[in-house]
Amino acid sequence: MLLPRLIGNDIFGSLNNIERLQDQLNRLFYEDGKKASDEFPPINVWTSAEGALIRTEIPGVDPEKIDITVVNDSLTLRGSRVEDTAKDSHSCHRKERGFGAFVRTLQLPFMVDQDNVKAKVSEGVLTITLPRAEADKPRRINVVSE
Numbered sequence: 844m845l846l847p848r849l850i851g852n853d854i855f856g857s858l859n860n861i862e863r864l865q866d867q868l869n870r871l872f873y874e875d876g877k878k879a880s881d882e883f884p885p886i887n888v889w890t891s892a893e894g895a896l897i898r899t900e901i902p903g904v905d906p907e908k909i910d911i912t913v914v915n916d917s918l919t920l921r922g923s924r925v926e927d928t929a930k931d932s933h934s935c936h937r938k939e940r941g942f943g944a945f946v947r948t949l950q951l952p953f954m955v956d957q958d959n960v961k962a963k964v965s966e967g968v969l970t971i972t973l974p975r976a977e978a979d980k981p982r983r984i985n986v987v988s989e
Contacts, residue, residue, distance in 0.1 A: 882945075883924075883941055884900055884901050884904075884945065884947065884969075885899065885900055886898070886920075886947060887899070888949065890952060890953075892975070892980065892981055893974065894955070894956075894973050894974040895953075895973040895975075896970070897949070897969075897972075897973065898968055898969070899920065899947075899968070899971075900968055901968070901969050903924045903927075903942075904922050904924050906964040908922055909921070909922040909964075909969065913957045913960050913973065915954055915955070916950055916951045916952070916953060916954050916955060917948060917949065918948070918971070918973065919946065919948045920945075920948075920969075921944070921945070921946050922945060923942075923943060923945065924941070924942045924943065925942060926942040926943075927940060927942070953975050954975070954978070954979040955973045955975065955976060959974045960972065960973050
């Protein structure tokens with residue numbers, strides 16, 4: 844009979860095969876750390892020889908209460924988003940926006956000039972500019988012939 848065979852151990856083996864295939868597809872499409880993160884706030888980082896540019900979405904977060912700390916090659920972003928509330932006569936039908944405290948720490952591929960880091964918020968997007976430390980910038984070495 845077909846039904847007992849489907850319910851038996853074969854279904855678990857099939858599920859494992861599907862899961863393995865899904866993992867392979869995820870690696871194929873989301874290599875090199877370009878996969879979307881479930882963490883809040885979502886962060887994009889661009890780097891160049893001059894430094895790094897970080898953009899993160901922080902809607903509903905008071906810019907005055909954002910704490911950015913840079914130590915050597917690490918940046919830590921702390922803050923919190925307050926819970927959305929409605930009028931007393933309303934009951935929540937759907938709640939997808941998260942709230943509460945968050946902490947994100949990123950390690951950059953170089954040391955940062957901590958004295959010249961800049962941060963600004965525009966339309967709910969925080970942009971952090973991190974110049975590369977002068978001592979950590981690549982230098983061209985001239986080769987002379989003798």
